[in-house]
Amino acid sequence: MPETRKYVDQWLRDAHAMEAQAETILEGQINRIRHYPALAARMKTHLEETTSQRERLEACMERRGTSTSGLKDASAKFTAMMQNLGGVFAGDEVVKGTLASYSFEAMEIASYRILAAAAEAEGDTQTAQLCNEICREEEAMADWLKEHMPNLTLAFFDRAKSDDTEAKR
Template sequence: MADLHENYLDWLRDAHAMEEQAETMLKGMAKRLEHYPVLEARIKQHINETIEQQRLVESVIKRYDSSSSTFKDVAGKVAAMGQAMGGMFASDEVVKGAISGYVFENLEIASYTSLIATAKAVGDTEGQRIFEQILEQEKAMATWLLENLPDVTQQFLARSKAPHTDAKR
């Protein structure tokens, strides 16, 4: 039976893998958004936040003299690459990508909410502070995606009606 600290470390590794997956997914999406500059700019901003989040989660893992799970990191990247590659063939890739991004942000929100509670339980005030900071960034990105989804959808619909226009990206 896993104790509190083992669960905490396992969930920290999960968070690191999740951020690796997010980076891969976001970079894949950003490459294909040339006709959606506002979405592209926000995705690129969040890529930078995600890279910093990885570093912050890694710093908590290192304080507990443990390392991130290479298997989980690789598995997350492979899953994200598969998702990005699958979207390349969808005619409505930009809309589905924005929806998937919103769903993924909510997964991250739930994960960091749980990590905050666990950090409190183990007395890791520095980890709690880090996860609260990350949680705010994830909430901001989810809110932005939700608020901008109608515009992205409308842009896609307008582009898809125009002759000789690539609406997909």
């Protein structure tokens, strides 16, 4: 099924660019968060997972004999950098960042579920397994964010009493 194979390769490249973007976004957020240690710690763990996901995708693509799209990765990183800059001056960055992170995780979960089904259809069980494995890591991150959202919001209100933007991060 050459058509199926073509799409799996294309979507693997998209997923790779998505993880490169996630790394940049997470690095930026972790560097700015000061007063939410649980959030920062969970993000650090997920950054390590994200780097490993990117590497596992690279190994997968190498095994399949396809390459990553350097151009796509570069533009994804640029978009992420701009997003990070956008967060620098926002007083409610922790809340907006949590919202954005949860949305990003939802996009990742959908991408890997689609990829797993496509790879299964192509007959590449190993790629399907990898995508399911990564999907579970994204689901765990999404669940954590969902569970902690109310408390993060309340913690933000506590800190929001200060006029200093730094104090709200």
